[in-house]
Amino acid sequence: MRDWFKSGSPWIWxxxxxxxxxxxxxxxxxxxTALRGLGHFWPKPVAETTFKERDxxxxxxxxxxxxxxxxxxxxxxxxxxxIPGEALFAERVLVKMGNRDVTGADFRWFPLPLxxxxxxxxxxxxxxxxxxxxxxxxxxxxxxxxxxxxxxEAAWPELxxxxxxxxxxxxxxxxxxxxxxxxxxxxxEQLRLQARKLELKGQLTEDRNADFARQREALNAxxxxxxxxxxxxxxxxxxxxxxxxVMDGQEVEVKLALVADxxxxxxxxxxxxxxxxxxxxxxxxxxxxxxANTEGGIFPAIFGTVxxxxxxxxxxxxxxxxxxxxxxxxxxxxPLIRVIRVSVNNLAGVPSIVYGVFxxxxxxxxxxxxxxxxxxxxxxxxxxxxxxxxLWASLTLAILTLPVxxxxxxxxxxxxxxxxxxxxxxxxxxxxxTLWRTVLPMASPAMMTGLILAVARAAGEVAPLxxxxxxxxxxTLPLDGNFxxxxxxxxxxxxxxxxxxxxxxxxxVEAARPLVYATALLLVVVIMVLNLAAIRLRNRLREKxxxxxxx
Numbered sequence: 001m002r003d004w005f006k007s008g009s010p011w012i013w014x015x016x017x018x019x020x021x022x023x024x025x026x027x028x029x030x031x032x033t034a035l036r037g038l039g040h041f042w043p044k045p046v047a048e049t050t051f052k053e054r055d056x057x058x059x060x061x062x063x064x065x066x067x068x069x070x071x072x073x074x075x076x077x078x079x080x081x082x083i084p085g086e087a088l089f090a091e092r093v094l095v096k097m098g099n100r101d102v103t104g105a106d107f108r109w110f111p112l113p114l115x116x117x118x119x120x121x122x123x124x125x126x127x128x129x130x131x132x133x134x135x136x137x138x139x140x141x142x143x144x145x146x147x148x149x150x151x152x153e154a155a156w157p158e159l160x161x162x163x164x165x166x167x168x169x170x171x172x173x174x175x176x177x178x179x180x181x182x183x184x185x186x187x188x189e190q191l192r193l194q195a196r197k198l199e200l201k202g203q204l205t206e207d208r209n210a211d212f213a214r215q216r217e218a219l220n221a222x223x224x225x226x227x228x229x230x231x232x233x234x235x236x237x238x239x240x241x242x243x244x245x246v247m248d249g250q251e252v253e254v255k256l257a258l259v260a261d262x263x264x265x266x267x268x269x270x271x272x273x274x275x276x277x278x279x280x281x282x283x284x285x286x287x288x289x290x291x292a293n294t295e296g297g298i299f300p301a302i303f304g305t306v307x308x309x310x311x312x313x314x315x316x317x318x319x320x321x322x323x324x325x326x327x328x329x330x331x332x333x334x335p336l337i338r339v340i341r342v343s344v345n346n347l348a349g350v351p352s353i354v355y356g357v358f359x360x361x362x363x364x365x366x367x368x369x370x371x372x373x374x375x376x377x378x379x380x381x382x383x384x385x386x387x388x389x390x391l392w393a394s395l396t397l398a399i400l401t402l403p404v405x406x407x408x409x410x411x412x413x414x415x416x417x418x419x420x421x422x423x424x425x426x427x428x429x430x431x432x433x434t435l436w437r438t439v440l441p442m443a444s445p446a447m448m449t450g451l452i453l454a455v456a457r458a459a460g461e462v463a464p465l466x467x468x469x470x471x472x473x474x475x476t477l478p479l480d481g482n483f484x485x486x487x488x489x490x491x492x493x494x495x496x497x498x499x500x501x502x503x504x505x506x507x508x509v510e511a512a513r514p515l516v517y518a519t520a521l522l523l524v525v526v527i528m529v530l531n532l533a534a535i536r537l538r539n540r541l542r543e544k545x546x547x548x549x550x551x
Contacts, residue, residue, distance in 0.1 A: 046120065048060070070089050130259075132258075135254060159262060172233055173230055177230065241256060308494065371386070393464075420438055471491040
């Protein structure tokens with residue numbers, strides 16, 4: 001046994017066991033996140049039953065049975081429920097009732113002993129609305145301009161056709177408002193800023209003013225035409241309504257203009273459910289959020305996260321590499337360089353929120369405020385770069401990840417054999433040529449390793465971004481068709497902040513919980529894709545310069 005310990009085998013097995021446990025833990029977390037998140041998009045059956053209230057009255061109940069848990073009967077009785085029997089524990093079930101505009105609540109717990117027979121009628125419809133959440137009930141009729149055009153069994157196919165028409169009209173209105181009217185508003189704002197700039201310089205002549213007026217008049221004419229077109233489309237989309245009977249027998253009229261999707265979950269076959277699942281998963285990835293980020297998609301957050309990480313990588317890579325080259329290749333190795341190295345290493349341990357405060361104070365208020373004074377005086381007092389935005393968020397994260405890139409690059413430069421440098425110099429190359437053509441290519445895999453670590457850390461940071469650019473809901477993307485196309489001053493959405501907002505700031509916690517898992521899984525996928533792209537590039541560089549390692 002003593003020889004076994006001396007051989008070091010126990011520590012090898014202990015290390016291997018720790019690595020295996022860590023891998024299993026990560027795999028377990030990912031599996032739980034995927035199960036909870038991706039399962040949210042599968043169409044769930046809608047139950048219909050009855051429930052005995054605290055006062056003894058019996059009400060109808062329609063909704064999705066989401067969760068079950070066991071609670072003490074005494075607790076239920078103290079809450080006013082009359083639980084029969086002598087059992088100490090009873091189950092209760094969480095029901096997504098929907099119909100928030102009717103019941104006032106989206107979710108509610110019901111003691112299972114007080115529920116009647118649970119049925120799953122095939123004619124129950126699930127209606128996803130753009131406001132007030134889901135609607136569950138029986139379809140009674142479809143109306144056009146207040147007149148019934150279909151009822152009974154004929155109402156369902158008619159409703160499906162008219163919902164498709166309403167969604168097409170809604171998308172037309174959305175495109176006009178976001179693209180065409182957005183472009184006109186941007187052009188009007190640019191005209192105002194140009195006129196203000198000339199006014200500040202004392203160069204706003206009558207001719208220039210008249211020219212601006214003609215351009216504004218033309219843009220306003222286009223705006224009026226688009227408004228008329230939107231008015232016609234809104235009149236058309238407001239034509240149709242549906243009548244549904246909810247759980248208490250009340251008939252509710254719903255405008256199809258507010259309906260995003262409609263389906264019968266209880267009447268779906270397997271392939272119908274798979275098609276529905278793929279459709280909803282695609283909407284989650286590509287659509288904009290709605291209902292306080294608890295419904296719809298998260299495309300703006302995905303776009304903002306990827307764009308911010310790419311900008312951060314472009315900023316931090318040259319800065320980190322140049323700093324490492326200077327300290328390793330050019331600076332005299334003495335006490336000052338040793339202090340700088342210790343400081344760089346210590347910077348890696350500074351809490352990220354401190355970087356956020358620094359970014360807010362230096363980049364946003366000081367640097368951005370002075371940029372506004374020098375280059376954008378016509379926009380003042382409204383800030384351009386003097387407020388949090390994409391540029392300052394990327395710079396802040398570049399400073400945060402700079403120590404990682406510096407350390408990794410220095411390690412790569414140190415691994416290049418001295419004989420390679422001496423051989424290059426002996427052949428007549430200058431020090432700069434040796435560095436550029438020989439040393440840096442051999443150290444490039446280590447540089448890519450530093451970039452990979454920087455991307456992995458920056459993509460998941462949230463605390464500093466809350467101070468320097470991220471928002472709950474961004475009206476426009478930082479990249480659009482208006483010159484200069486990439487708007488670095490704009491605020492943006494981020495997957496990490498989206499998780500925080502939906503998980504802790506949502507008014508509808510139960511509805512938001514599955515989206516937290518789905519968004520977290522998507523954030524991990526985005527980081528993995530970015531890292532895999534960098535790893536592939538690093539491996540190609542490593543293979544390309546592998547022969548030089550043996551020189």
